[in-house]
Amino acid sequence: MGRGAVSAGFLAIAMLACLGGAATATEYVVGGSRGWTAPPNITAGYYDEWAAGKAFTGGDTLRFIWNGRHNVAVVNREEYDSCTKVSSVSQGGETFNYTLPADANGLYYFICTVDSHCENGQKLAITVVSPTPAESPNSSGSSSSAVGALPVLVLLSSSIISMLMN
Incomplete structure (x- = not known):
């Protein structure tokens, strides 16, 4: 194997290792196994x-099932607090997926507008x-950074390439 192929191979491995630490989004089923339901099946504050x-x-x-x-209606704080029957609600089916905007930050509110739910x-x-x-999104106390791992990977790759060339 030529030196160029070896170098390219290690570079590809280093790049893949960096990408492996990249953050991914999480899907949450709202309410867990109970799903999106109304009392008396759930307790207040559930x-x-x-x-x-x-x-x-x-x-x-957020996956509402x-x-x-x-x-499901996405509402503001006032509508949430007063359970305002807004007109903009999910329509049809028994599931609704809401993906938070990439730059989301702060409070988000959701209500069911059926009857007194x-x-x-x-x-x-x-x-x-x-x-x-x-931090990567959804980390729970541990941090992970692909950028922080890059110097270690470059140093390791350089050392291995140097050994193979000698």
């Missing part, structure tokens, strides 16, 4: 408890955080 401790970031998808008569607790408020440059 969706607050479900969202607690989750690190929602831009690009993540339900049986029966429900919908929202008033009975079928509503969700989440906090979306922008990851710091050293």
Whole structure:
């Protein structure tokens, strides 16, 4: 194998290793195994408890799955607090996917506008955080950075190439 092929091979491996640490979006099924439902099947505050401790970031998808008569409306804080029956709701089916914008940051609110479902607790408020440059989205306390690994990979690749050339 020629020296150029060896160098190209190690460069490709180094680039793939860097990409392997890249951040990926997460899909969350809202409500877990219970899905998007209304009391009396759930307790008041159920969706607050479900969202607690989750690190929602831009690009993540919230998947609302339900049986029966429900919908999802993306609302502002006032509409969330008062359970305002807004006209902009998901239509049809028993599932709705909402992908958070890539630059999302702050609070996002969702309610069911069917009957008194929202008033009975079928509503969700989440906090979306922008990851710091050293963190990948959805990390749970550990940081991962492909850029931070690059100097180590370059040094390792250079050493191996140097050994093979001698």
